[in-house]
Amino acid sequence: KAGVTQTPRYLIKTRGQQVTLSCSPISGHRSVSWYQQTPGQGLQFLFEYFSETQRNKGNFPGRFSGRQFSNSRSEMNVSTLELGDSALYLCASSLELPGLANTEAFFGQGTRLTVV
Amino acid sequence: GENVEQHPSTLSVQEGDSAVIKCTYSDSASNYFPWYKQELGKGPQLIIDIRSNVGEKKDQRIAVTLNKTAKHFSLHITETQPEDSAVYFCAAPSSKLTFGTGTRLQVTL
Numbered sequence: 001k002a003g004v005t006q007t008p009r010y011l012i013k014t015r016g017q018q019v020t021l022s023c024s025p026i027s028g029h030r031s032v033s034w035y036q037q038t039p040g041q042g043l044q045f046l047f048e049y050f051s052e053t054q055r056n057k058g059n060f061p062g063r064f065s066g067r068q069f070s071n072s073r074s075e076m077n078v079s080t081l082e083l084g085d086s087a088l089y090l091c092a093s094s095l096e097l098p099g100l101a102n103t104e105a106f107f108g109q110g111t112r113l114t115v116v
Numbered sequence: 117g118e119n120v121e122q123h124p125s126t127l128s129v130q131e132g133d134s135a136v137i138k139c140t141y142s143d144s145a146s147n148y149f150p151w152y153k154q155e156l157g158k159g160p161q162l163i164i165d166i167r168s169n170v171g172e173k174k175d176q177r178i179a180v181t182l183n184k185t186a187k188h189f190s191l192h193i194t195e196t197q198p199e200d201s202a203v204y205f206c207a208a209p210s211s212k213l214t215f216g217t218g219t220r221l222q223v224t225l
Contacts, residue, residue: 102148
């Protein structure tokens with residue numbers, strides 16, 4: 001079956017702009033989590049959605065937001081981009097909430113965002 | 117919240133040697149411990165996981181051990197090969213899936 005699909009794969013944006021990233025989970029998966037990965041910082045948790053509801057949120061400013069649609073696809077938005085937002089943004093899909101149900105989480109290839 | 121510590125941050129071994137990566141976690145309610153491998157330019161890929169009802173799990177050259185009392189778990193890779201070179205992450209769930217800081221494994225010829 002198809003894996004987790006993230007689009008676009010690469011993005012270059014200018015400071016102050018906004019960006020929307022998309023994640024299509026594995027068919028049947030209802031949970032989508034988002035992570036920011038920067039060199040030396042590991043995987044920083046952004047937020048987690050299940051059945052169109054945000055169930056958990058990491059320590060990121062309000063410029064970072066997300067949503068999940070009825071078909072489980074998810075988008076994340078970053079407004080007023082800063083240079084420090086340059087990172088690889090990863091989404092992971094799972095059948096249930098991975099933190100609560102101990103289910104496997106599968107990652108997409110990520111979207112590499114560069115802010116100039 | 118959950119805190120996951122991972123060591124070492126970098127590890128260099130010769131081909132054929134073994135590699136061990138260790139993680140400790142803080143939430144005693146955690147009972148599922150996956151390990152991910154991330155190759156350059158790719159997203160992390162689940163390579164093995166263990167649940168708290170067992171102390172060890174093996175899959176060919178990789179194995180994971182779990183000590184719930186001490187709250188630590190380890191990844192063991194035997195007979196390392198160049199294609200094992202990657203960044204490895206451990207994770208432990210609490211309210212969310214929390215990852216360790218990663219270990220960059222370099223297998224040299």
